[in-house]
Amino acid sequence: MNLVKTEELFSVRDAAVLVTGAGGLGEFLAYGFAANGARVTLASRTPGKAAATARRIAAKGYPDCRALDFDQTSKQECEEVVARCLERYGRLDVLVNTAGVGQCFPPEDFPEAEMRRILDVNLTGAIFITQAAGKGAMIPQKSGRVIHIGSIAGVMTHTYESMVYESSKAAVHQMTRSFAVAWARYGINVNCIAPTWINTPMLADVPLSYYENVNAMHPLGRMAESGEFIGTALFLASPASAYITGQTLLVDGGWTAGRPLQYDKTDERRPPAPPDLASWDF
Numbered sequence: 001m002n003l004v005k006t007e008e009l010f011s012v013r014d015a016a017v018l019v020t021g022a023g024g025l026g027e028f029l030a031y032g033f034a035a036n037g038a039r040v041t042l043a044s045r046t047p048g049k050a051a052a053t054a055r056r057i058a059a060k061g062y063p064d065c066r067a068l069d070f071d072q073t074s075k076q077e078c079e080e081v082v083a084r085c086l087e088r089y090g091r092l093d094v095l096v097n098t099a100g101v102g103q104c105f106p107p108e109d110f111p112e113a114e115m116r117r118i119l120d121v122n123l124t125g126a127i128f129i130t131q132a133a134g135k136g137a138m139i140p141q142k143s144g145r146v147i148h149i150g151s152i153a154g155v156m157t158h159t160y161e162s163m164v165y166e167s168s169k170a171a172v173h174q175m176t177r178s179f180a181v182a183w184a185r186y187g188i189n190v191n192c193i194a195p196t197w198i199n200t201p202m203l204a205d206v207p208l209s210y211y212e213n214v215n216a217m218h219p220l221g222r223m224a225e226s227g228e229f230i231g232t233a234l235f236l237a238s239p240a241s242a243y244i245t246g247q248t249l250l251v252d253g254g255w256t257a258g259r260p261l262q263y264d265k266t267d268e269r270r271p272p273a274p275p276d277l278a279s280w281d282f
Helices: 027-037 051-060 075-089 112-141 165-187 207-218 226-237
Strands: 014-021 039-044 068-071 094-097 142-147 188-195 247-250
Touching: 014 027, 014 051, 027 039, 027 051, 027 075, 027 094, 027 226, 039 051, 039 075, 068 075, 075 188, 094 112, 094 226, 112 142, 112 165, 112 188, 142 165, 142 226, 165 188, 188 226, 226 247
Parallel strands: 014 039, 014 094, 039 068, 094 142, 142 188, 188 247
Antiparallel strands: none
């Protein structure tokens, strides 16, 4: 491959793309692919949600986005969705897995049912749809791109009550590496995008102080907007990223780069003197 022009390096034109999760980030990524000439299938667990999103994308001038309902936690339904993509396009070039859920509870009292639901959707479902895309399409065609959505929550603790969500996303990061190494010989690249907080409808009911504090904790001064991930996804789906696999790209406004100490240099007070050996109580 000797591509040097940006219109070739970053092209996804005519690529057959499956996006799971039709709300929030999934909607914007599907729109981004459609707007750049890809043939997009949207699949969602919520009945009718993918179809509603496809209609909004059509209203933007891209009427060919296909919508399907499926349950990502069902291995059979994952295989059926991939089969329907093959029926329509004859191949599957890109899988973008955005489907995910989360709930907040103290880690010592996390309800078992919620814990199992989060792990089932975020991890088991991600494995099922990746297996289906690989075995059903990408391995036979000896090419493909898989893009998972992880989280900064998979590399650090970001709230006091998100232990299960954080654990599921850390597992998605490792799953990305495992698939990438196993499938490199088939010409399949598997990578992960790890966002920070994203301004989606999920935040509609949080207190304003939550929203303001999250913004303030980012070096860039704000949380992300869903549309800001389109470029990263297009990059990972395009020839420009041909030599990148097994990676988790942190798209987080500087969140994980650090939050340096700030203090008042004019403060003349001083802390207590540290203990010396004579006074130290072992």
